[in-house]
Amino acid sequence: MPTLTVFTPAYNRAHTLQRTYDSLCRQTSKDFCWLIIDDGSTDNTRQVVDGWIKEGLIPIRYIYQQNQGMHGAHNTAYQNIDTLLNVCIDSDDYMPDDAVESILNCWQGQHDDHIAGIIGLDITIEGNLIGTPFPNDMKTTTVYGFYESGGEGDKKMVYRTDVITRYPEYPIFKGEKYVGLAYKTMLIDQDYKMLTLNHPLVIVDYQPEGSSYNMYKQYWNNPRGFAFFRKAEMKVANKLMRKLQICTHYVSSSIISKNWHFIRESPQKWLTFFCIPSGVALYFLIWYKVKINAKMKID
Secondary structure, eight states: OOSEEEEEEESSOHHHHHHHHHHHHTOSOOOEEEEEEEESOOSSHHHHHHHHHHHTSSOEEEEEEOOOOHHHHHHHHHHHOOSSEEEEOOTTOBOOTTHHHHHHHHHTTOOOTTEEEEEEEEEETTSOBSSOOOOTTOOEEOHHHHHHTTOOSOEEEEEEHHHHTTSOOOOOOTTOOOOOTHHHHHHHHTTOEEEEEEEEEEEEOOOTTSGGGOHHHHHHHOHHHHHHHHHHHHTTOOSHHHHHHHHHHHHHHHHHTTOTTHHHHOSSHHHHHHTHHHHHHHHHHHHHHHHHHHHHHHO
């Protein structure tokens, strides 16, 4: 059995998966398998993947499911991973040639039960670091601890499978397709630390149709998922300003979903009450942005 599972949720991304596949074929270490979760694609993803499986260059597992959103695909991945470590590489991203080798070298000899995995770097297709590296004296950290200490930019997490599957799955809300993937990270951060690795593990190419470009639409279409995430985040945030931002978003999501019991359900009731004005303002901003974007598409 390989040590690492690289898993990729995919929805109508047959046109970008080739690059991910090619990068995995170039890996200097072959001690991994590739798990593709096809989240209800209507393009030719299945046929493309079948062709790669027949090539036999790397071990590939393919699972098709009805569309549930990224978090639903992660649930399915964690239900099926049986290797020691796992890492998610999105369908529009790919790995540097030595990424798997770097992960395994970093993990070699690691026997500390209080370590949940590895946190490494993201770079752009031009080779530029996204955000900041880890300080030389920061050998271990929690994910949120890194950001609260001034760290910036997306980072790539590699988790022990026995750790990440110990925590609750992402909830599925009927009619919605988004729950923040950082939900599990927040929970794990309460109990474990991560090894830091100042080495790029993923090359990121943000797609125009990806969620990073449509957050206002995401807020509007997935309010219960966002409210769930904000409630979980309220319990772990340490800084007052961050708590106020979280409560503001929670109020706006509750208004969108027409949940008028949001104060009673909030883990931070007084802060939530205080943030009602800013939450109402954010609600109208989201409504306006969604309306304007929809009008621009029609025009």
